[in-house]
Amino acid sequence: MCFDYCCKVLWSIQKQASNLERREEMKWKTIKVMHTGLLFAALLTIGVRVETAQSADSDIVQEVGVPATPVTITAAESRNLEVWEESVGQLEPKVAPLIAAEVSGRLTVVNVDVGAHIEQGQLLAEIDVGDFILARDMVQADIDRSQALIHAQQLKVKRYRALVKKKSASESTLDDAEAQLGALRAELTSAKVRLQQAQRDISKTRVTSPIDGRVDDTQVSKGDYVKVGSPLMRIGNLRWLKARLPYPETLLPKLNAGLPVRLTSPSAPDVIVETTVSEVRPSVTFGSRSAQVIVNVKNPGQWEPGSTVTGAVRVAVHENAILLPEVSVVRRPAGTVVYVINEDIVVQRVVTTGLRREGQVEILSGLKAGERVAADGAGFLTDGALITVKSQ
Structure with missing residues (x-):
């Protein structure tokens, strides 16, 4: 009896505890549902307010208007465009002979050095003239002989001619004598030519400048032995120069x-020389x-051979070209x-561009x-944009 009573009491206590747990669970579910509803309502309220604010801002923008963009204005210019290519x-030196021994x-004797005007x-x-004087004297002796x-x-x-008239000598003897006279005269002519050559060789021992200019290079010094054709020095003419300009093929x-x-x-x-092209070498280096x-x-007057030169050649002329400042053209x-x-307002127009100079x-x-x-301000514009013109 006591055991049954205890079981009933225990079962009653468990049932009450279970009921209490179910009530707590229902209570928390109700609270979650209420929280979710409140959050949804708050979001709806915020969305309505934002939409109302945006609508109000739009109305204000429509009433006030977009501010105009300040720009400067330029007009398209038509003129001939010269196309210059630089190099x-x-x-x-236009004339720069290489002096050689003859x-x-x-x-x-060597009288000049590099840089001498x-x-x-x-x-x-001067080349030693002793041997050439001896050669001249020998030729002169041959001439005298x-x-x-x-x-x-x-x-x-x-005499033979007189004897032939008297029939005391034959004609053949006279012919031989006259032939020998002709040979001697030919030898004399040859000797005179050799004398001229000897005198010319003597004059060539003195090396002189063929032009006015400056010594740009020397390859010998006093005491050197030179042969015919041996280079001695190079002289450049400073009065006339040659500019050599390389251009792409x-x-x-x-x-x-x-x-x-x-x-x-x-x-x-500070010196600018304007002239024309003298020649174009047809071959490509x-x-x-x-x-x-x-x-x-x-x-x-002031230019020096060997100096750098910048040349600009006008290769073409575009007649009546339309030109704009670079700031007016945008991408x-x-x-x-x-x-x-x-x-x-401005109207956007697509254009095709050419040279930039x-x-x-x-x-x-x-x-x-x-x-x-x-012009100025074009980079901030769009098609149909409002503008105000500002003074340049």
Whole structure:
């Protein structure tokens, strides 16, 4: 009996505890549902307020309007566009003879050194003349001997002619005497030619300058033995220079003699020489694959052979080209565009560009001369944008 009673009490206690747990669980579920509802309601309220605010802002923007972009205006200009191609080359003497020995011998005098300024006919060096004087004297002796033999033979021929008239000598004897006289006269002529050669050799022992100029290089010194053709020194003429300008082979079809050219040199940076192309070498150099443009120019006074020279050759002229400042031409997804002024708004227009020179852009298509476009500020514009014109 006692056991049954205890079981009933225990079962009653467990049942009450179970009921309490179910009530707690229901209570928490109710609280979660209430929280979820409140959160949803709050989100709906915020969304309505944001939409209302955006609508209000839109109304304000529509009432106030987008601010205009300040720009400067320029007009498309039509003029001839000169196309100049630049190159950096070197100045050389137009005339630079290599002085060489014309006779063999030992140098007894060398009067000049590198850098010396000389005049035409000035003595540069001397070769020992002793042997050449001896050779001249020997030829002169041969001439004297030939003249004496000729005189004697002339007397002999004269006697033979008298004997032939008297029939005391044969005609063949006279013919032999006259032939011998002719041979002696030929020997005399040969000796006189050799005398001229000996005198010429003596004069060639004195090496003189063929031009006015400057000694650019010497290859000998006093005491050297030189042979015929041995180089002695090189002289450059400073009055006339030659500018050698290399250009890419792709420009060869556009280059020809007579084109205008401008030359400047760092040796005299303030001097600009305007002249024409003298010649274009038709061959392309193997190493650099460049064509050579030669310009012969009179030295303005300060230029030095060997100095760097910058040359610009006018290879073409684009007549009536449409030009705009570079700032007016901008890149957009549609391509290269300009903004044409239409009262207080701009109209985007796609253009085709060509050469760019000194801050100017050539417009090949899409724009006519005289049309007004935006300049400064064009990079901030879009099609249809409002603008205000500011003073430049």
